[in-house]
Amino acid sequence: MPYAVKLDQEKKVKLSEYSPDDKGKEDKDVSAVMLAKLGAELNELQEWMYAAQTHSVLIVLQGLDTSGKDGTIAHVMASMNPQGCAVSSFKVPTPEEAAHDFLWRIHKQTPGKGLMMIFNRSHYEDVLVTRVHKLVTDDVVKDRYVQIRDFEKLLADNNTIILKFFLHISKDEQKARLEAREQDEQKAWKLSVGDWEERQFWDDYTAAYEDTLGATSSQCAPWYIVPADHKWFRNLAVATALVETLRPYKADWEEALKKLGVERKAELAEVRRTEGTSDSDRKRKTPKHNTSTTHVTS
Numbered sequence: 001m002p003y004a005v006k007l008d009q010e011k012k013v014k015l016s017e018y019s020p021d022d023k024g025k026e027d028k029d030v031s032a033v034m035l036a037k038l039g040a041e042l043n044e045l046q047e048w049m050y051a052a053q054t055h056s057v058l059i060v061l062q063g064l065d066t067s068g069k070d071g072t073i074a075h076v077m078a079s080m081n082p083q084g085c086a087v088s089s090f091k092v093p094t095p096e097e098a099a100h101d102f103l104w105r106i107h108k109q110t111p112g113k114g115l116m117m118i119f120n121r122s123h124y125e126d127v128l129v130t131r132v133h134k135l136v137t138d139d140v141v142k143d144r145y146v147q148i149r150d151f152e153k154l155l156a157d158n159n160t161i162i163l164k165f166f167l168h169i170s171k172d173e174q175k176a177r178l179e180a181r182e183q184d185e186q187k188a189w190k191l192s193v194g195d196w197e198e199r200q201f202w203d204d205y206t207a208a209y210e211d212t213l214g215a216t217s218s219q220c221a222p223w224y225i226v227p228a229d230h231k232w233f234r235n236l237a238v239a240t241a242l243v244e245t246l247r248p249y250k251a252d253w254e255e256a257l258k259k260l261g262v263e264r265k266a267e268l269a270e271v272r273r274t275e276g277t278s279d280s281d282r283k284r285k286t287p288k289h290n291t292s293t294t295h296v297t298s
Contacts (some may be wrong), residue, residue: 003237039079063167154222
């Protein structure tokens with residue numbers, strides 16, 4: 001059962017139509033059990049993909065401050081094998097990165113076959129933050145929408161499974177979480193003046209996200225609008241979308257591994273056959289030891 005709204009085609013989006021406070025009909029305690037089961041299945045699916053080496057997975061996490069990108073990674077991805085999973089974050093571009101097109105630094109971090117990559121913020125910062133703070137023109141943003149769609153199609157055409165999650169949090173909940181950090185000594189390190197300063201651009205960010213979600217949703221790289229006011233429900237929604245997306249690939253991965261197993265057995269049989277032939281050849285070519293006595297005359 002899906003708990004997030006899936007957008008798989010370009011359309012006009014109004015975030016006011018999607019409640020960030022939604023938690024479906026699920027109970028928090030029941031959802032914890034469900035999340036554990038989903039985690040176990042996600043771990044199994046990751047193992048199949050890692051072994052089959054036919055696909056990769058790219059997970060994009062976007063959302064305003066305190067929406068739970070770090071928390072989602074910690075709780076949803078906790079069951080996965082770290083050998084096959086990595087996280088990349090994209091902050092202010094370095095001088096070298098800024099000297100290239102905005103997707104240059106992104107492409108280098110995309111996952112190889114068998115691997116899963118999580119973008120904690122992503123290439124979408126270049127059509128969100130840059131737009132809100134007027135670092136680029138509207139025309140540049142529109143051009144970048146096209147470039148992003150083409151880039152994601154390129155990845156998908158090369159067997160990268162793409163899921164993009166917008167963690168939808170309300171302004172009131174964000175304020176409550178920021179204030180809670182001030183009261184919690186163990187979380188005070190997360191405090192940032194910038195988080196409070198960005199709140200004044202709330203409406204601008206909302207408009208930027210609406211245009212971005214609407215312009216960059218596609219069948220090969222869908223967006224999921226995830227209610228994020230309730231952390232437990234956010235985690236359940238993301239885990240469900242991941243498992244339901246990857247589950248249909250399991251049969252393909254099993255078939256690929258079965259075929260690989262046949263090939264490996266054939267290779268092993270050939271090595272053993274060759275070794276046996278070599279042993280026989282060595283026995284035929286090795287001269288028998290001469291047991292006769294040699295007499296030496298003086």
